[in-house]
Structure formats: C-alpha cells, structure tokens
Amino acid sequence: MRILELKVEDLRILDGLDINPGTGINFFVGGNGEGKTTLLEAIYLAGRGRSFRHPMAGPMIRHGKEATTVFVRMVEDGSTGNVRSLGVRRSRGGLSCRLDGKDVDKRSILAAALPTQWISSQPQVLLESGPGVRRRFFDMGLFHVEQDYLSAYAAANRMLKQRNAALKSRDHRALVAWDKPFAEAAERLHDYRKPYVESVVQRLKTLLKAWEVNFSVDGRYRPGWDQDEGLVEQLRRKREQEFLHGFTQVGPQRADIEFVSQEVPADRILSRGQEKLVVFALNLAQIDELAERRQVKPILLVDDLGAELDERNRRRLLEEIAARNIQSFVTGIVPPPAINPEHVAGITMFHVEHGNATVVN
Ligand SMILES: Nc1ncnc2c1ncn2[C@@H]1O[C@H](COP(=O)(O)OP(=O)(O)O)[C@@H](O)[C@H]1O
Ligand SMILES: [Mg+2]
Known part of the structure; x- marks a missing residue:
C-alpha cells in the first residue's frame, strides 16, 4: 500500500495539511508540538477509525471545530495497482467513513484497505x-x-x-x-x-x-x-x-x-x-x-525514531525499513543519519512547523 496524497483537516494542530508523500521513507523533522505525531495519528485514524492517543474524539478535534477529517488517496500493492480513496470524519457524535465513494460501517474494512503498522515513541510499553x-x-x-x-x-x-x-x-x-x-x-x-x-x-x-x-x-x-x-x-x-x-x-x-x-x-x-x-x-x-x-505491504508509522537509540542503531533501523521497500512515515526532532544510497526509494524529507509539512530539498 502506498499513500499518494494525504489531506488532514482540523486534527489538533493540523488545520489544512495536504501532502504528496514519497514512495519510500518519509521523514518528518520538527520541534516539539509542531504536529509530527499528529500527522501519524491522521494516517492511523484513516486506517483504524480511532486514535492511538485517546479513545474520545474531543481531544483530537481542533479547538472550536465540529469534526476532524482525513482523506487518503492510495495505490494498492501488486499488479492491480488500483487507486483507492478513503475518507474518515470524526465528530463528537461518531465516526463516518467512505471507501471509494461508498459508506463503510466497519473498522475492519478500513484496516484491510489501509493496513498500518504503528511504532510509538514509547514502544517499550509492549x-x-x-x-x-x-x-x-x-x-x-x-x-x-x-x-x-x-x-x-x-x-x-x-x-x-x-x-x-x-x-x-x-x-x-x-x-x-x-x-x-x-x-x-x-x-x-x-x-x-x-x-x-x-x-x-x-x-x-x-x-x-x-x-x-x-x-x-x-x-x-x-x-x-x-x-x-x-x-x-x-x-x-x-x-x-x-x-x-x-x-x-x-x-x-x-x-x-x-x-x-x-x-x-x-x-x-x-x-x-x-x-x-x-x-x-x-x-x-x-x-x-x-x-x-x-503480499501486502502495510504503511509503517514510526514516531520519534531517534529516541533512546544511538547513531548506529538509528541508521540500522532506517536501512531495515528502506530494504523492505514499504512506504513509511517516520518522525524525529533531528534529521536522520544518511543511509546507504543503494536504497532506491530513499528518504523524502519534510519539515514540520505549526501543522504544516513542506518538502526539504
Ligand atoms: N484539539 C486541539 N486543538 C488544537 N491544537 C491542539 C489540540 N490538541 C493538541 N493540540 C496541539 O497540537 C500539537 C500536537 O502536536 P504533536 O503532533 O503532538 O507534536 P510533535 O511534533 O511534538 O509530535 C500541540 O502543539 C498541541 O498543543
Ligand atoms: Mg510527538
């Protein structure tokens, strides 16, 4: 699975994010509270119909707004390469989801359409x-x-x-x-x-x-x-x-x-x-x-990759991700170490500031 476009509205600090991620590792760098974790939360919400932070809608909906929406355009793995669209809207009243223009009433359908593998900033909890x-x-x-x-x-x-x-x-x-x-x-x-x-x-x-x-x-x-x-x-x-x-x-x-x-x-x-x-x-x-x-490749979400890892292990984990040829969204407060250039999809770097993410060249 690869996300071609991610649009997020009114999810915490993200009030109008619209990005076209790269096919390999997408690395988001930014200071505290700028919206990095929230960006991962948006993809998680689209893939699972709920947040990894809190079960209630209240805390995640941007202050003063009615609902939060995430829209994903994505392409399936394998030879079919179907382009699919998935939209979720979460209000205090509930969750509504549309997949390829049709209403979806089960979270398991979202999860099958957009499989996500989530590694939190405190993965030791496991x-x-x-x-x-x-x-x-x-x-x-x-x-x-x-x-x-x-x-x-x-x-x-x-x-x-x-x-x-x-x-x-x-x-x-x-x-x-x-x-x-x-x-x-x-x-x-x-x-x-x-x-x-x-x-x-x-x-x-x-x-x-x-x-x-x-x-x-x-x-x-x-x-x-x-x-x-x-x-x-x-x-x-x-x-x-x-x-x-x-x-x-x-x-x-x-x-x-x-x-x-x-x-x-x-x-x-x-x-x-x-x-x-x-x-x-x-x-x-x-x-x-x-x-x-x-033959399914989930989207990998990694929050704060660098935390508690030395330079060698950061590079190793990034190279392991790159070697799998999956699309990933990885955050950090500092840029990642350089990885072996043989990984063709490479790293697309984004800078995150006040809920906006811009590609860094
Ligand atoms: N419901 C909300 N409405 C508006 N802003 C919010 C809401 N909930 C959290 N925030 C703000 O959104 C930001 C969330 O940032 P986060 O994604 O956790 O940052 P980081 O880049 O450190 O991972 C914080 O600045 C927080 O104060
Ligand atoms: Mg964070």
Missing part, C-alpha cells in the same frame, strides 16, 4: 505492560494475515461474554452449557496464534542476530490455559474460583507472549534502547510475515 497490549499486538498481526481470524476471534469473545454473564447471574446450567463451545472456539484461536507467534519470534531472533546485538531475548507463547489438561477440564476444576471472581479464569483471553532475556522477564534487564530494538524487530517481523504470506 514489553513492560500487561499481557493485553501484547495480545492486541499479535491479534492485529493475525487479523491481517489470516482472513478468518477476525470471525474466530469474535466468536470466542462472544462466548466469553455469555459465560461471564452466566457467572455473574450464577446460572450454573447456562455456564456448563458454554464450556464446550467456548473451549472449541479457544482451540481455534490457539491454532492460529501458536504458529503465528512462533514464526514472528523466530524472525525476531534472526533479526537481532543479524544486528549482532549485545543481549539475547526469547519469546514464549502462552495460550492462556494448560494445554496438557485441556480447557474444558480446567474450567470444570476452577468453577468455584470462577463464581468467586465472577469471570472466566482461563482461556484465550489470557494469552500472552512472555519475553525473557537470560531466563528473566526481558524488561527487567534490558536497557530502554535494547527494549526499543526488540520491539522494532517485532514490528519488522510482523511486516515480513504479512508481506510473505499475503
């Missing part, structure tokens, strides 16, 4: 926070790679809700009736997740090895229940506990990837910069997985 963040990370990756994943995910979630409702109302019969279908739905998710996570972790390790980093890391998939015992049996065994807590104690809603370095949780011993390299590599691994399995 290693440092609870399992939910990591689950969302690989669920998002799987959603793009496996066509049926979303429906499998939704089915398991629906059953989980029913089970939890039965627990809350102490409806023993209803609860027992849900055990088996829930376990089956869980197995389906597990069958997608296990190989996917393992493959991404393998790619992560290969990348870190190629980078000759001075630390080791491993990622272990945790399904959310004991595979030897089986989910139905475990649900039965934990019935008392479940009624006590009022929600389901085991299952795919508890899945995780446990990242370890020298047998302890990675975030306990890695430096911030090392953690950033790990999360960056994980994102590249997901991009490679998607490119290889579905």
